[in-house]
Amino acid sequence: MFSYRHAFHAGNHADVLKHMTLVALLHYLGQKDTALTVVDTHAGAGVYRLDQDHARTSGESDDGIFRLQAAAAQAQSVGATPPDLVQAYLGQVAAFNPGLPWRTYPGSPWISQALLRPQDKLKLFEVHPTDTKVLEKQVAELGRGKQIEVLRRNGFEGLKALLPPPSRRGLVLIDPSYELKTDYQAVLDCLEDALKRFPTGTYAVWYPVIARPEAHALARKLKTLSQRHQRNWVQAELNVGLTPTEGTSTQVAQGRTATSMRASGMHIINPPFTLGAQLREALPWVTNALKASTGSGWTVEHGNA
Numbered sequence: 277m278f279s280y281r282h283a284f285h286a287g288n289h290a291d292v293l294k295h296m297t298l299v300a301l302l303h304y305l306g307q308k309d310t311a312l313t314v315v316d317t318h319a320g321a322g323v324y325r326l327d328q329d330h331a332r333t334s335g336e337s338d339d340g341i342f343r344l345q346a347a348a349a350q351a352q353s354v355g356a357t358p359p360d361l362v363q364a365y366l367g368q369v370a371a372f373n374p375g376l377p378w379r380t381y382p383g384s385p386w387i388s389q390a391l392l393r394p395q396d397k398l399k400l401f402e403v404h405p406t407d408t409k410v411l412e413k414q415v416a417e418l419g420r421g422k423q424i425e426v427l428r429r430n431g432f433e434g435l436k437a438l439l440p441p442p443s444r445r446g447l448v449l450i451d452p453s454y455e456l457k458t459d460y461q462a463v464l465d466c467l468e469d470a471l472k473r474f475p476t477g478t479y480a481v482w483y484p485v486i487a488r489p490e491a492h493a494l495a496r497k498l499k500t501l502s503q504r505h506q507r508n509w510v511q512a513e514l515n516v517g518l519t520p521t522e523g524t525s526t527q528v529a530q531g532r533t534a535t536s537m538r539a540s541g542m543h544i545i546n547p548p549f550t551l552g553a554q555l556r557e558a559l560p561w562v563t564n565a566l567k568a569s570t571g572s573g574w575t576v577e578h579g580n581a
């Protein structure tokens with residue numbers, strides 16, 4: 277039923293935005309001793325090879341994480357320093373790579389597990405049969421017992437039973453492939469329910485910025501939903517622009533799996549008060565590092581309850 281495999285897209289510009297944000301959230305939430313439950317409703321396979329099969333076929337990481345890494349190395353060679361959040365994210369990826377060139381890219385479950393403290397828990401939902409097997413095997417190899425659990429079921433539905441977490445501290449990452457048109461509404465329904473069960477949780481939603489009415493509407497509806505629930509929110513978008521050979525609206529109208537997706541966003545509900553400033557500092561630098569020839573840009577908006 278599902279054909280989306282994140283291995284083709286690991287380390288692309290959308291992962292850069294999403295995982296940089298995830299690192300910021302986990303660093304902040306890890307400052308308080310009380311246990312944190314992290315839920316990844318759409319986990320993927322966990323960790324990816326950048327030098328093999330899928331990643332090499334698509335080459336998406338070349339225009340994402342590898343460009344960012346090269347820009348940071350270039351800056352450092354002339355005594356400049358990338359923004360703190362960029363350095364923290366690159367440091368997280370570097371931690372999985374003993375040398376250069378980087379061969380491994382940590383997906384969201386891997387970034388989360390690396391930043392868990394002993395008192396924290398990680399719940400990973402995934403439905404793709406192949407990716408679930410890979411994820412289960414890799415999680416088992418970590419040997420962390422009950423701290424990390426892989427759940428073979430629909431994350432939108434499964435989230436309900438986990439909220440509120442016992443310690444009342446939680447981070448939920450919602451990162452669907454939007455392969456199904458129904459995913460756009462499912463994100464909103466899922467958040468509507470989650471905010472009733474656990475209004476003070478931190479929620480981070482990734483969405484594609486593509487020429488599709490549902491995608492435009494989702495970016496807008498996420499703000500409305502946060503406001504209606506009287507929650508603070510931050511919404512950040514990164515657009516890497518078009519290369520000279522791209523640019524027709526039909527090329528970008530096919531959804532997340534189209535290689536021509538050039539922009540995406542993150543909507544964060546109940547963000548740390550530091551997040552907006554961190555993203556405003558990091559995103560101009562990231563945009564400059566990843567931009568193609570025309571039309572690149574970034575935005576960070578916020579709303580207070």
Ligand SMILES: C[S@@+](CC[C@H](N)C(=O)[O-])C[C@H]1O[C@@H](n2cnc3c(N)ncnc32)[C@H](O)[C@@H]1O
Pocket residue numbers: 278280281282294316317318319320321322382383384385401402403404407429430431432451452453
């Ligand atoms: C974009 S990928 C996840 C990437 C991962 N969050 C990361 O950042 O490394 C989306 C994943 O969701 C899975 N998926 C699709 N529908 C799902 C559902 N309803 N519940 C759980 N997983 C789902 C897909 O098989 C795919 O592996």
